[in-house]
Amino acid sequence: MDALRETEARVAQLVAQLSATPRVGERAEELVRLLMRLYGAGLDRITGMLPPDTVARLAADDLVGSLLILHDLHPCSTAERIGKALDQARHRLAMHAADLELLAVEAGDEGDVVRVLLRGERSGCPSSSVAAEEVIERAVLTAAPEIAAVRVQRPPREPDLLQILPGPPREDPATPRREARR
Template structure:
């Protein structure tokens, strides 16, 4: 997986370098677009010809999964994959006496997540949990444009309502007491 990430980073670096020479950069961008379309169409044909369960097996492989995501061919939605990532990180969250809830992934690709339980109260714990959640989400859904971790709104203290008037405060007595 590290080799894949290194290759992706090198491709981006080369494209950025070639883009500094306008004519060559434009030609390289067109070449990359055409190759991407060719490979994407090939992958689309493969996924059409295979039964769904075999496509799911292919999608379980990290490299194939990233290619399917790149060409918008992954058999599982972004939201489903993000939910799976949260399921994977829940045992870690339990060690911080907390949980997490997926609020959704919007059309722009922003994943909104809410921390629940003790993770919400401690700043260092919340930062650690947010980092773990973001890493897990980005590992399975690199197309997500961002991860917004929201805290649960603070709970107001519960007021006791009883029957009858409230008890009277005792009248202070003793030296210095005012009546």
Template sequence: MSDEEAAMDELRQAEARVEQLIAQLSTAPRVGEQAEELVRLLMRLYGEGLARAVALLPAEAVRTLAADDLLGSLLILHDLHPRSTAERVAEALEQLRPFLGSHTDGIELAGIDASGRATVRLHGGCGGCASGTVEQAVERAVRAVAPEVTGVRIEQLPPERPLLQIGSRPPVEVPAAPADVPAAPIPGARL
């Protein structure tokens, strides 16, 4: 494991421990309230400092920061990420497309509602084979780039079948009968 990977692992463990401590403290009524207030105040303080730092940087530098896993997460947490949630989710789905193979004919972000829930449309595919696996892959991809999304709803659309196209054809020319060949009689016709 590289030094950078080890550092990221340590940060993820710290993040998990913070969540665990908050959960434990919230069970003690007075202590829990105080701990939550402390976390809110610290978040506000650090968020404001981060916002000021981002405002001083050129846009390209902010995009570079946003590409880093940890810094990108902090920018998302404080609503400072240069790309919208929808843009990040749509890109993640596009990157997921080649890995879905025959499980779907297409994938797209249908939208994100006011509550933060993303709706993803899967088009066609193999009729629901391994749909749980596909749904898990979609949810992981969305959550990796947009932890602020509150949920992921999958819409499975049937395969699109092309409509039968009936077009007009040019008239078929029937060669004229030679003059010395009598026309064939039409049955039931009177001459």
């Protein structure tokens, strides 16, 4: 409780200083960090008082869910949210007969990266392929805004089959030749 009171006092100080100091940007950043900490602590207390099913219903709301994600309070893990998003994307891509598989959520230099395998896509149209990637990326980033990037991979392409057709019939030397009619 004392830490929250200290945070409130520091917020009041920063608001007063913002107009009086040339280092407004630094103060504003500190103000935002402190407000985030304050609101995060409040949300943590609220969700701690609620039954899990109520928290899950709140998390399903876009705004509340994103606030819970922002403060690391969402009841579903990042991987669970991405899995649900890929299920929804799979339904949207059903006409392309595409299948999706979550390969990994990896830490990268610029943030976490999601790798998704896209298999069985029927259309060879490049614009359809780009549209499928956009559906996947939008679904993942909506469900997990903390993700920095989505990488869609495809399995190696099967080599085209070489079709061998029978050639013209061979002549048997024992069979007499027929003259062509004109």
